[in-house]
Amino acid sequence: MLLFCPHCANILTVSRTNQGTNRLECRTCPFEHTITEPVFSRRVYERKEKEDVFGGPGAWDNAQKARVQCPTEACDGHEAAFYQVQIRSADEPMTSFYKCMVCGHRWREN
Template identity: 80%
Template sequence: MLLFCPHCANILTVSAMDNGYNRLECRTCPYEYAITEPLYSRRVFHRKEREDVFGGPGAWDNAQKGKVQCPAEGCDGEEAAFFQVQIRSADEPMTSFFKCMSCGHRWREN
């Protein structure tokens, strides 16, 4: 957890006081804050769905379609929507994301 000085907005550092407690102090101005009880904060971050990252639920609506065999077991679909994204460095190939038009199975190929 980082706390910042309310006067100059620099990061506060922890240092010891004479009475055995710790304090937060600013190194550029005379601001001090005595720590008399535990300080903590907890934040819960929720993961985004893959659809949200790559354009939301309508990302596949305008995607190109091609003749590709679906790798899902039991699916005989031969058409899939796809799009390509450059995920890695420029000297690596683009990553292709596919969605089967028959069963909705999604996969990717590097």
């Protein structure tokens, strides 16, 4: 939680007085405020639903298809949707992301 000086609008910092109490002080002007009770702020954030990076649940339906063996041993799928992204430096090859059309398993190849 950030607190600001009511006189000059600079950020207040916490310091200790000679008596051992804490205070908020402005480093620009002579404003001081002794802290007499706990100062805190609690904010609960709602988590967003996890989204598919490629564009949602239906995005894989329109993706290009390739004949490739699914790496999952229990699946005998031979078709996968794929897309390619340059995630490393420009002199490195693109990374291909695959999704098996039979079992839905996802993997990538560099």
